[in-house]
Amino acid sequence: MSDPVNALGIIMLDTAFERPVGDVGNAESWPFPVLYRKVSGASVRAVVAGRDESLLDAFVEAGEALQRQGARALTTSCGFLVLRQSLLASRLSLPVATSSLMQIPLVMRFLPAGKRVGVVTYERSSLTPAHFAQAGADPDTPTVGLPKDGHFHGLIEGGEAYDRDNLERELTETVGELLARQADIGAIVFECTNLPPFSAAIARRFGLPVFDILTMGRWLFAGTQAG
Structure with missing residues (x-):
């Protein structure tokens, strides 16, 4: 039996621009395994403007899916999601640092x-x-x-x-x-x-x-x- 995945889970916004090494969304930026989960409809503008309340369940679902895949902790691809830190931490069972x-x-x-x-x-x-x-x-x-x-x-x-x-x-x-x-x-x-x-x-x-x-x-x- 193979070893279980031991990774950092990253909840991603719904974007499509280039992500070179160093960017959060490039797996080569990290010295350990990472797992990604995109939240459909989570645009940069909605999150930056704080208009993402309707997406809270989707962010939670993404975190739970990453946990099932083997994530040990969670972070996100946008620092403005710190506005949801308390809510996400209260609903997820893994440590999460949103920003x-x-x-x-x-x-x-x-x-x-x-x-x-x-x-x-x-x-x-x-x-x-x-x-x-x-x-x-x-x-x-x-x-x-x-x-x-x-x-x-x-x-x-x-x-x-x-x-x-x-x-x-x-x-x-x-x-x-x-x-x-x-x-x-x-x-x-x-x-x-x-x-x-x-x-x-x-x-x-x-x-x-x-x-x-x-x-x-x-x-x-x-x-x-x-x-």
């Missing part, structure tokens, strides 16, 4: 006195105090959003081709904007799960630690291996 934003309180504990976490999000106008509350984080956490007319939005919602150079340039400029505005940033958390392909480059460019959905998922999965 990289849940790392903020822990990272804050690591930082020197006077330093804060800065967040880069897909859409600043849609990231509300309720999202931060569900993450256990200060709603006044310094945050910057990717430009709505930029390359990431064009890729994720506009059907544009993956342009790595322009995506990296846009993200670098966005992080630079945050740091120019907020001099006390000691670490960065990427809300958007499509940003990790650039985490190492951003860490080198600005000399700051960067946390994302991959660091969240690795930590979560490591705990399932104890004993």
